Amino acid sequence: VPTAVSGNPYTGYEIYLSPYYAKEVDDAAAQISDASLKARALKVKDIPTFVWFDVIAKTGDLGTYLADADRKGKAEGKKYIVQIVVYDLPDRDCAAYASNGEFAIANGGEANYRRYVDQLVAEVRKYPDVRVIAVIEPDSLANMVTNMDVAKCRGAEKAYKEGVVYALQKLSAVGVYSYIDAGHAGWLGWNANLTPAARLYADIYKSAGSSPFIKGLATNVANYNALSASSPDPVTQGNQNTDELKYINAISPVLRQNGWNAQFIVDQGRSGRQNIRNEWGEWCNVRGAGFGMRPTLSTGSSLIDAIVWVKPGGEADGTSNTSAPRYDTHCGVASAHKPAPEAGTWFQEYFVALVQNASPTL
């Protein structure tokens, strides 16, 4: 079994650029006629994002990316990281509709999920010289903290907890560094949610054997919050944790009290603009968002290993088609950019807006 580095797993490594996202951006830029806008759009190709494994059929692609990163690393005398999102729990996205997944608990979903994890692990095992960093199951455990009043979430509790622990154990055994998704300041940062959240995450960490490969938590995945806001966004009213740094500084000591010295990574892919929402709970294709802080290890906080782009900007959060099976009313609110395609599929107008609103500018 490989040995985990005690420090930041990002240090000394290049981050592999997802060919999947690079192609999406190339195709998007080809549709842009304005020369300046086109040039800015193309710059996004060089910014590392996470590859989302949202269906079991994509697990083979991990081997392709790892082989490519391995070849590049050996050719360039560099060491590469491939950033992935593990995102296929049965009854996925239990409190919403937009990202419901392929596996159902009622239809063998828990066994299918273990097979999905095993297939990812089999690919990782082939390429020991490439480092894999994984964000584990966006929204799932956060929903266990705040949405146990939703029947589908109550019904998913066992599958989510056992599934996440299984993924952590199996991925750690082949040297994958994991950051478990922990919602964001506007979700688990509220007083009522913070301590229950910290207790749950610490329990999961211990249940997974307290592996040193389980590095910590990932926050703000597919959300729009500032890392550190100069002035609080009005929607944060009532929550003293008005941005991700405040949320992290608040939850870190509670995690330590519960036996986990967790580190953090923070998604800033769509955080370039603040004050774009009417309610903090708005999450779907929020209009006015811009590409945010570029990925960096100069995070300004000893608790934060890296600023990252987890949600690839330009891939939709959910369809606005009210007759679609996965239509979620959150994708129909005033702040949601419409018309929008299905979650995960390319949303050209939204991508163009992210480029135009980028801060820092591209």
Ligand SMILES: O=[N+]([O-])c1ccc(O[C@@H]2O[C@H](CO)[C@@H](O[C@@H]3O[C@H](CO)[C@@H](O[C@@H]4O[C@H](CO)[C@@H](O)[C@H](O)[C@H]4O)[C@H](O)[C@H]3O)[C@H](O)[C@H]2O)cc1
């Ligand atoms: O004044 N007060 O004192 C007070 C106290 C407590 C209050 O209650 C809190 O209100 C918060 C909203 O303000 C709620 O947070 C929202 O919860 C939703 C899930 O239920 C999340 O949605 C997910 O978002 C993901 C992307 O991030 C999507 O991928 C995913 O599909 C989608 O489902 C929203 O982000 C998140 O912002 C909290 O639960 C709730 O506890 C409110 C006020």
Ligand SMILES: [Mg+2]
């Ligand atoms: Mg989502």
